[in-house]
Amino acid sequence: xxxxxxxxxxxxxxxxxxxxxxxxxxxxxxxxxxxxxxxxxxxxxxxxxxxxxxxxxxxxxxxxxxxxxxxxxxxxxxxxxxxxxxxxxxxxxxxxxxxxxxxxxxxxxxxxxxxxxxxxxxxxxxxxxxxxxxxxxxxxxxxxxxxxxxxxxxxxxxxxxxxxxxxxxxxxxxxxxxxxxxxxxxxxxxxxxxxxxxxxxxxxxxxxxxxxxxxxxxxxxxxxxxxxxxxxxxxxxxxxxxxxxxxxxxxxxxxxxxxxxxxxxxxxxxxxxxxxxxxxxxxx
Amino acid sequence: xxxxxxxxxxxxxxxxxxxxxxxxxxxxxxxxxxxxxxxxxxxxxxxxxxxxxxxxxxxxxxxxxxxxxxxxxxxxxxxxxxxxxxxxxxxxxxxxxxxxxxxxxxxxxxxxxxxxxxxxxxxxxxxxxxxxxxxxxxxxxxxxxxxxxxxxxxxxxxxxxxxxxxxxxxxxxxxxxxxxxxxxxxxxxxxxxxxxxxxxxxxxxxxxxxxxxxxxxxxxxxxxxxxxxxxxxxxxxxxxxxxxxxxxxxxxxxxxxxxxxxxxxxxxxxxxxxxxxx
Numbered sequence: 001x002x003x004x005x006x007x008x009x010x011x012x013x014x015x016x017x018x019x020x021x022x023x024x025x026x027x028x029x030x031x032x033x034x035x036x037x038x039x040x041x042x043x044x045x046x047x048x049x050x051x052x053x054x055x056x057x058x059x060x061x062x063x064x065x066x067x068x069x070x071x072x073x074x075x076x077x078x079x080x081x082x083x084x085x086x087x088x089x090x091x092x093x094x095x096x097x098x099x100x101x102x103x104x105x106x107x108x109x110x111x112x113x114x115x116x117x118x119x120x121x122x123x124x125x126x127x128x129x130x131x132x133x134x135x136x137x138x139x140x141x142x143x144x145x146x147x148x149x150x151x152x153x154x155x156x157x158x159x160x161x162x163x164x165x166x167x168x169x170x171x172x173x174x175x176x177x178x179x180x181x182x183x184x185x186x187x188x189x190x191x192x193x194x195x196x197x198x199x200x201x202x203x204x205x206x207x208x209x210x211x212x213x214x215x216x217x218x219x220x221x222x223x224x225x226x227x228x229x230x231x232x233x234x235x236x237x238x239x240x241x242x243x244x245x246x247x248x249x250x251x252x253x254x255x256x257x258x259x260x261x262x263x264x265x266x267x268x269x270x271x272x273x274x275x276x277x278x279x280x281x282x283x284x
Numbered sequence: 285x286x287x288x289x290x291x292x293x294x295x296x297x298x299x300x301x302x303x304x305x306x307x308x309x310x311x312x313x314x315x316x317x318x319x320x321x322x323x324x325x326x327x328x329x330x331x332x333x334x335x336x337x338x339x340x341x342x343x344x345x346x347x348x349x350x351x352x353x354x355x356x357x358x359x360x361x362x363x364x365x366x367x368x369x370x371x372x373x374x375x376x377x378x379x380x381x382x383x384x385x386x387x388x389x390x391x392x393x394x395x396x397x398x399x400x401x402x403x404x405x406x407x408x409x410x411x412x413x414x415x416x417x418x419x420x421x422x423x424x425x426x427x428x429x430x431x432x433x434x435x436x437x438x439x440x441x442x443x444x445x446x447x448x449x450x451x452x453x454x455x456x457x458x459x460x461x462x463x464x465x466x467x468x469x470x471x472x473x474x475x476x477x478x479x480x481x482x483x484x485x486x487x488x489x490x491x492x493x494x495x496x497x498x499x500x501x502x503x504x505x506x507x508x509x510x511x512x513x514x515x516x517x518x519x520x521x522x523x524x525x526x527x528x529x530x531x532x533x534x535x536x537x538x539x540x541x542x543x544x545x546x547x548x549x550x551x552x553x554x555x556x557x558x559x560x561x562x
Contacts, residue, residue: 046501087500094501116504134552135507152549153507170511170545189545190514204311210518210538231525231534252529268311274522274538 028063032076037127039080040105041112045070045087047098049115049136051122053107060104067096110145131156137172155191173212188212196283199224199267208272216271217283218262225265228258232275238282285309290316298323325544361386385492476526479543483519486546490516493553508553515549518542 034057042049047066054060059081063072069092074083085099098118105111110127113120117135124142131138133154140147141159149156149165151172158165162180169188176184177196182203186193189210196217199205205224207214211233218224218239225244228235234256241260251257258280271278285305290297290313293306297320302310310317360369360383373380490512499505522539526532 046504090500092500094503097500116499117501117507134504152511152552170549171514187541189511189518189542202307202311208541210542229534231532231538251534252532255534272534274518274535 026065026068028061028065028072028074030061030074032059032061032074032081033057034059034076034081034106035079036106037079037108037110038106039110039112040083040103041080042083042101042103043114044083044085044099044101044118045097045115046094046117046136047115048100048118049103049113049120050101051103051105051111051113051120051125053109053124053126054104055107057106058104059106059109062102063099064101065099067092069096070099072099072101198222199269201266203267204270205267206270209276210274211276212273213276214271214273214278216269216278216280218280219283221263223261223263223266224269225261225267226258226269226271226280228269228271228278228280230256230273230276230278233273233277235278235280237280239280287313287316291319294319294323298327357382357386361390479539482543486543486550489550489554490546493550497553497556499556504556508549508556512546512549512553515542515546519546 036057038059040059061072061074061081061083063074063083063085065072065085069087069089071086071088072083073086074081076082083101083103085101087097105125107124108126110129111122111125112130113122114132115136116133119136120131120133120138122129122131122138122140122143126144128146129140129143129148131140131149131151133150134152135154136151137155137157138149138151139157139159140149140161143158143161143163145163147158147161147163147165147167149158149167149169151167151169153171154169155173155175156167156169157175157177158167158179159177160179161176164183165176165179165181165186166184167174167186167188169191171190172188173191173193174186174188175194175196176186177194179197180200181197182200184195184197184203184205184207186206187208190212191209192212193207193209193214194217195205195207195215199218199222201223207216220240225246226239226241227244227246228237229251231252232254235258237258239260239262241258241262244259244261244265246259248257248259256278258278271280285308287309290306290309293303296302297306297310310320357379359365360373373383494509494512497505497508499508519539519542522535522542525535526539529535
């Protein structure tokens, strides 16, 4: 019995080992030595893209295509590193299409990322970042720079980001959390928008959707001037606003609007929705 | 700083040279902020309009490839139907569909020619490029129609028309720059007729783009289609609202946004319409 169990164990181990070989064989790892402020571009169809920074003047690529039908190319031209995935055949299933990509880049790097589906995670970076996806979610954390994100249906979340943030989506939600940006412009059609971040003096925050909910969280010590208009939805406010010196808008009678300022009104907050709900809520 | 002084500095502003006074005025003045937004929108669309509205190189390559492959189609549509072409149509479903589509276009062409006058600069540019590359020769009904459908394939027509539609939307909306032309108080009398032609173009492109959409990842194809439907609903609802309240500038802004998004999305779909293999 013991001998039989042991031989089964060996067979299972062998099978696992054999099954692991092709996946391991597909793993790609490359390093590129770069100067200061390199530019890194990535174009991938599907999969999880993870980007971290490190103090070395190097770009490290680790790629794991899920099948032999996808090839990952990487090349360097001067201070620019370009990573692209190619299909090697037209006959490919969605799971075979996937390639997980990990990039480790110098902290001050300019990034341009295209990933249609899957996920994009970018952490701790000091440089301009551009992300374009169709269905993939984009998650940025600790990124400082000019951040532009375009998704069609993917959710964009920016946590502890600073710099200028521009985000556009059609059905994706947009969440700006614990960030410090003086210029925020976000638009989505049916996605929700959440702004739970510092409103900096002289900062401009423009939030716009068509339907869905827009949530803005504030603290009583915040200083902002707000114009919030929902053409066919609701506007709810928990801030003790005083009258704003700004002129009121000409609106149709069915529209709901809120114009006022909290404290000195140092930040400018412009919120628009067509049929969505706008909630200006005090942080718990 | 007043609006005139800010306008004098818009060039520097767009180049990133922004004085504290300009920043202050930008924050305080809705009109100048709208001006800057319009200029930024134009700058975003500029690559499409640069070099006399040159479409992306990938699109040109695709157009060249398709025209080489389907050179017989213009002659076919002009009535020159060789035995070789007839035989090809019996075996090639793709070309058969193409010829059927073109027959349908020809049937509605007179109406399209009246309703869809493309900006002359746009067509002149595409025509010049096609002529430079010796891809078109003498004008025929095909070429006169090609203002909107310049390539002999519906998929290519969709790609090209998506680029044209994007440019058209940009051109129509750039006319709304408050510095150039104040907003009309009545959407029904001015903007609606202009947008009607854009709408017809986009709907044509949409139908064909969806048919030719080919992605290896169903999640991507589904997302693109679903979001196109979202935009269409948004356009329909905005138009309905504007029929009731034509002077409502907020709703017309949402409508223009939706058109811009639709043109962007159709361009994205056209870029993902891979060359089919036979």
